[in-house]
Amino acid sequence: MVKVVPPVDNAKVPLTKPVEGVGGKTGLWRTMYKPVVDSSKCTKCFLCEIYCPGVCIVVDPVKGATINYDYCKGCGLCTDVCPVKAISMVPEE
């Protein structure tokens, strides 16, 4: 089970952005399910942005979480750490 620890100060957490590597964009690894954010539930807590191993979620303080599918691998970790279950894994179309 994942233990969620809220950040002390979101503004001071250093984050990087994904770039295309020699194997292409990591979103190509995602084959079955993708995460979808229900913005009506999102509380802008930033946990999904911090815990996403692909660094492909950005949380806007007003608009909430958005996912960069070019780099999302579909691991589902964001669904586990979201405290209000605002992210669901849905089948790829």
Ligand code: SF4
């Ligand atoms: S499924 Fe994994 S890679 Fe994709 S946004 Fe969620 S935590 Fe990041």
Ligand code: SF4
């Ligand atoms: S973890 Fe959930 S509530 Fe928090 S910013 Fe991400 S989607 Fe929104």
